Amino acid sequence: xxxxxxxxxxxxxxxxxxxxxAGVSYAxxxxxxxxxxxxxxxxxxxxxxxxxxxxYTANPHARSLATGKSGSIAFLxxxxxxxxxxxxxxxxxxxxxxxxxxxxELTLILMIxxxxxxxxxxxxxxSGGHVDGVLLxxxxxxxxxxxxxxxxxVPIVACGRVLGYEQQISSVMADDRSGGRSAVExxxxxxxxxxxxxxxxxxxxxxxxxxxxxxxxxxxHGIPVEPARIVHGxxxxxxxxxxxxxxxxxxxxxxAVFAASDAMAAGALPVLREAGRSVPGDVRVxxxxxxxxxxxxxxxxxxxxxxxxxxxxxxxxxxxxxxxGRTPLSITVPTTLVIRDSSPA
Amino acid sequence: xxxxxxxxxxxxxxxxxxxxxAGVSYAxxxxxxxxxxxxxxxxxxxxxxxxxxxxYTANPHARSLATGKSGSIAFLxxxxxxxxxxxxxxxxxxxxxxxxxxxxELTLILMIxxxxxxxxxxxxxxSGGHVDGVLLxxxxxxxxxxxxxxxxxVPIVACGRVLGYEQQISSVMADDRSGGRSAVExxxxxxxxxxxxxxxxxxxxxxxxxxxxxxxxxxxHGIPVEPARIVHGxxxxxxxxxxxxxxxxxxxxxxAVFAASDAMAAGALPVLREAGRSVPGDVRVxxxxxxxxxxxxxxxxxxxxxxxxxxxxxxxxxxxxxxxGRTPLSITVPTTLVIRDSSPA
DNA sequence: AGCAGCACTGTAACCGGTCACAGGTCCTGT
DNA sequence: ACAGGACCTGTGACCGGTTACAGTGCTGCT
Numbered sequence: 041x042x043x044x045x046x047x048x049x050x051x052x053x054x055x056x057x058x059x060x061x062a063g064v065s066y067a068x069x070x071x072x073x074x075x076x077x078x079x080x081x082x083x084x085x086x087x088x089x090x091x092x093x094x095x096y097t098a099n100p101h102a103r104s105l106a107t108g109k110s111g112s113i114a115f116l117x118x119x120x121x122x123x124x125x126x127x128x129x130x131x132x133x134x135x136x137x138x139x140x141x142x143x144x145e146l147t148l149i150l151m152i153x154x155x156x157x158x159x160x161x162x163x164x165x166x167s168g169g170h171v172d173g174v175l176l177x178x179x180x181x182x183x184x185x186x187x188x189x190x191x192x193x194v195p196i197v198a199c200g201r202v203l204g205y206e207q208q209i210s211s212v213m214a215d216d217r218s219g220g221r222s223a224v225e226x227x228x229x230x231x232x233x234x235x236x237x238x239x240x241x242x243x244x245x246x247x248x249x250x251x252x253x254x255x256x257x258x259x260x261h262g263i264p265v266e267p268a269r270i271v272h273g274x275x276x277x278x279x280x281x282x283x284x285x286x287x288x289x290x291x292x293x294x295x296a297v298f299a300a301s302d303a304m305a306a307g308a309l310p311v312l313r314e315a316g317r318s319v320p321g322d323v324r325v326x327x328x329x330x331x332x333x334x335x336x337x338x339x340x341x342x343x344x345x346x347x348x349x350x351x352x353x354x355x356x357x358x359x360x361x362x363x364x365g366r367t368p369l370s371i372t373v374p375t376t377l378v379i380r381d382s383s384p385a
Numbered sequence: 386x387x388x389x390x391x392x393x394x395x396x397x398x399x400x401x402x403x404x405x406x407a408g409v410s411y412a413x414x415x416x417x418x419x420x421x422x423x424x425x426x427x428x429x430x431x432x433x434x435x436x437x438x439x440x441y442t443a444n445p446h447a448r449s450l451a452t453g454k455s456g457s458i459a460f461l462x463x464x465x466x467x468x469x470x471x472x473x474x475x476x477x478x479x480x481x482x483x484x485x486x487x488x489x490e491l492t493l494i495l496m497i498x499x500x501x502x503x504x505x506x507x508x509x510x511x512s513g514g515h516v517d518g519v520l521l522x523x524x525x526x527x528x529x530x531x532x533x534x535x536x537x538x539v540p541i542v543a544c545g546r547v548l549g550y551e552q553q554i555s556s557v558m559a560d561d562r563s564g565g566r567s568a569v570e571x572x573x574x575x576x577x578x579x580x581x582x583x584x585x586x587x588x589x590x591x592x593x594x595x596x597x598x599x600x601x602x603x604x605x606h607g608i609p610v611e612p613a614r615i616v617h618g619x620x621x622x623x624x625x626x627x628x629x630x631x632x633x634x635x636x637x638x639x640x641a642v643f644a645a646s647d648a649m650a651a652g653a654l655p656v657l658r659e660a661g662r663s664v665p666g667d668v669r670v671x672x673x674x675x676x677x678x679x680x681x682x683x684x685x686x687x688x689x690x691x692x693x694x695x696x697x698x699x700x701x702x703x704x705x706x707x708x709x710g711r712t713p714l715s716i717t718v719p720t721t722l723v724i725r726d727s728s729p730a
Numbered sequence: 731a732g733c734a735g736c737a738c739t740g741t742a743a744c745c746g747g748t749c750a751c752a753g754g755t756c757c758t759g760t
Numbered sequence: 761a762c763a764g765g766a767c768c769t770g771t772g773a774c775c776g777g778t779t780a781c782a783g784t785g786c787t788g789c790t
Contacts, residue, residue: 052514054776065740070778077779078737097513101455102776104446105745115495131476138497142506147515150460150495152483161487168442169397170492277681310683336622338655399746410770415748422749423767447746450775 053094062090073098112147113359114171116162118154118179129331129348130177133199136352137175144360146172159185167192173359180243181205197359199351201245201370210368212354216246216328219344219375220253221260223298223326226342226377228261230385232296232324236269238283238308240300247272250300250328269294273304280307288315295323296383302327302334305341309382324383339381347373398439407435418443457492458704459516461507463499463524474676474693475522478544481697482520489705491517504530512537518704525588526550542704544696546590546715555713557699561591561673564689564720565598566605568643568671571687571722573606575730577641577669581614583628583653585645592617595645595673614639618649625652633660640668641728647672647679650686654727669728684726692718 055073059066064083071077072087090096104110115137117130134150141148149171153162163185166174173195179186181203189196190208198211227235237254240247255265268290273279280299284307287294297312299305305327309319317323319339327334330345350373358371379385400418404411409428416422417432435441449455460482462475479495486493494516498507508530511519518540524531526548534541535553543556572580582599585592600610613635618624625644629652632639642657644650650672654664662668664684672679675690695718703716724730 056776066777067740067742067779068738071739074778078739080738083738097509099450099776100513100515101446101449102745103778105444105450105747106776106778108745110446112494134495135497138495142497142503147510148495149457150479150483150493152480152487158487164442165492168445170445401746411747412749412770412772413768416769419748423769425768428768444746447775448748450777451746451748453775 052099053096054099055096058087058090058094058096061094062086110170110172111145112149112171113141113356114149114151114166114174115177116166116174117150117152117177118159118183118185129329129346132331132348133177133352136349137356140353140356144356146356153185163188166194173197173363175199175355175359176202176209178244178246180241182243195359195362197355197362199355203243203245203248206370208368210358210362210370211245212351212358212371212373213245214346214351214375215372216249216375217253217256219328219346219377220250220298220300221257222253222375222377223328223342223344224254224257225261226379227296227298227324227326227383228257228263230296230324230383233263234269234291234294235263235296235298236271236287236291236294238271238273238280238287238297238299238304240273240275240304242272247300254298266291273300275301275303277303277307280304281311282307284308284311288312288317297323297325299325299327302329302331302337302341302343305343305382306333306337309337309339309341320381320383326383330378334378335380337382342380342383343378345376345378347375397444398441399444400441403432403435403439403441406439407431455515455517456490457494457516458486458701459494459496459511459519460522461511461519462495462497462522463504463528463530464522474674474691477676477693478522478697481694482701485698485701489701491701498530508533511539518542518708520544520700520704521547521554523589523591525586527588540704540707542700542707544700548588548590548593551715553713555703555707555715556590557696557703557716557718558590559691559696559720560717561594561720562598562601564673564691564722565595565643565645566602567598567720567722568673568687568689569599569602570606571724572641572643572669572671572728573602573608575641575669575728578608579614579636579639580608580641580643581616581632581636581639583616583618583625583632583642583644583649585618585620585649587617592645599643611636618645620646620648622648622652625649626656627652629653629656633657633662642668642670644670644672647674647676647682647686647688650688650727651678651682654682654684654686665726665728671728675723679723680725682727687725687728688723690721690723692720 055066055069059069064087068079068083069087071079072084100111138148151162153159166189174189176196176198178200179198179202186205196209198209200213201211202209224235239251242248258265271283271286273283280303297308299308305325312319312323319325327341327343330343334341334343354371354373400411400414404414409432413424413428414432416424417429445456483493496507498504511534521541521543523545524543524547531550541554543554545558546556547554569580584596587593603610616628616631618628625648642653644653650670657664657668664670672686672688675688679686679688699716699718
C-alpha cells in the first residue's frame, strides 16, 4: 500500500482561488476586500461566502508590495540595556503602544539598538522603507541615528521632545515642567524650605523640564535655588542612591527631596533611612512617573503621575497623521500629583 | 509661472536600476545579493559598486512574496496586563530574544493578546502565515489560542513546557524542578525543618515543577510534606503577600519560606516583618528567578537563578530549527542557587 | 433613436524581487 | 575535431495582491 507522500502543506488560498470559487474575477474579490469601489450587493455576498468557505486571508507581503505601505511601525529603544528592564515605564509605554497599534490593524516591530553595530543595522533597516513609521523612546539628542532617520525622511514620533529636532520630529510628552513645579509646590505647602532635587540626564527633555519645574516653584515662592541641592542622576535606581549620598553630604539640613523619577527616589529612600533620616518625618520625598514601583515602596511614594496611557495613544495617533503628510507637531499632556505616605498632606 | 509639482519622494532604486547602472541583467544583481550561485568576480565588483552608488536596499515585501518567508517572528504575550509590567522577567526575556533575532537578521513582531478580541485577531494573524514562527511566553495550557496555532501548523517555541502539548510544541525551560529542590535543600542544610512554599499557578509548568522540587527535597530528607505549608500564588507580588499571611495563619511555627518567584518573595517579606518575624533570623526566605528585584530587596534575597539569557538564545535557535522542519523538542537549561542575606550560608 | 452616464465587471499591467531554464564561452579529454 | 562539463549570464514566468482602463448593460433624457 504505497502511499503517495503528499506534502501536508496545503497551499493557502489566494485571491484567484476565491474568485474561481465565487464565479467572479479576482479584481472583484479585491474590490470586495477593500470595499472602496462599486460592487453589486450580490457579488459582495457571493465573494463573502467564498472567502468563508476557502478560509482565505490576504497575503500581507503581496499587499505591501502593491500598495507600498508596510502596515507596520517600529518601536525603537536606544537606551542602554540596564535601564530598559529597571524602568517599568518602558513596558507600560510598550503595552499602550501595542494596544493603540493593534486597534488600527498595524503591527508593532520592536527594535533595540544599544550597541554601535545594532544602531547601524537598525538605521539601515528603518531608512530602507521597511516600516511606515518609527516611534522613538526617550532619544538622546546627540544620537547620530536621529539625523540619519530625519535625512531619510522616515516619519517619526518621539516620546519626549527631542532637543534640537523640534521642527523635524513630532513628539508627545508629559507636561514635565508643570509636573515638577506641582511636586515642589506641594513640598513647599507642607512647610519644606530646604528642598533638594535629583535630576534626570540633562540631554533629555524630561531631565531638563522637570528641573525647570523645580526652580520655577522655588523662585515663585521666594526660595533661593542652591546649586548644592541639585544633583544629576540617570533615571536609574542606583544613580538615585548615589545622588542621595551626595546631597546629604552637601546639605545635611535638607528637609525634602524631589527625584525626577520614581526609580531614583526608590534608590534614595534606603540611603536616607540609613543616614538616620526618617521619611516623611525628617525628609519628605516626591518622585515622578507613578510607575508601579511608587505604591509598593516603603513608605509609599508621593509622585507625579506620568500619563503613559494617554501618551502612547497620542503617539500612535500623531504618527499616523505624520505618515499621511501632516507636518511635525508637539503635543503636551498634563500630569497630576498623587499624594502618598512619603509626603502626606 | 506654473511650476510642475514634482513630488519630492524620489523613488527608491530597485534591482533593475542597479542592473542598468552596473550594465548587467537584474538576475545577476539578484545572484550577487544572495550569493549562492556562480557569478564572476568582475560582475560582483561592478554590482557592488552600483549598489553603493545608488544606495540600493532590497524591498523586503517583494522578497517575502517571492520566497514565501517573511523574515519575522512573533513574540506573543498572553498574560493579563498587570503581570506584564510587574514581572521583570518579561522584559529580560524580550531583550534577549530581540538580540538573538537581530543576530539572525530576523525582525521581532510583538503581539500582546489579553482580551478575547485581541486573541481572535492575533490567532487569525498568526495562522495566516504572516510570520515564520511564534515565540510563546508562559502559556497556560487551556488557552484555545494554542490549539488553533497547532492546528494551523505554525512553528512554535514556548518558554516553559506547555502542559498537554509536549509533542507538538517545542519548548525551552529552566530546570525548575532541580532549582526548587536545590533551594529547599539549601534551607534544610541551614537547619530549617518547617519549610513552607508559595507556589506559582498550577496550570503552568514552572508552577508545577518548582513545587515538585520542593517536595522532592523534603522527602529526600525525610521531612513530611504538610498541605498547610503549601499555598498557591500567581507569580505576582500581591499574591505573595496574601499567601504569606495565609501561611502564618496555618502554621505560625514555620522557619523558612520558598517562594516560586522573586516577586512573590518580595510580597511576603514585609508581611513577615509586620508579623514580627525577622528575616533571616526567625524565617529564612528563598525566591526564584534572580530577577533584578532580588538583589535590591531588604534583606537581599537568596534565589534560584533563572538563566533567561540562555533561554532566549535557545528559544530562537530552536525555533529556526523547527521552521526548517525539525520535529518538536524540549530543552532544559540548568539553574543555579544564588545565596544572599535572606538565608545566609 | 441616440446618447450620456451610472453601476458594475473583467483584463492586463504593475509592484520588486526569486528562480528555472536556456543559452553562450572556454577549457579539457578522447 | 568535437563532445561535454564548468562557469557565467540573460530571459521570462511567477509570487499575490492593487488599480488604471476598457468595456457592458441598463436607465433616462432629449
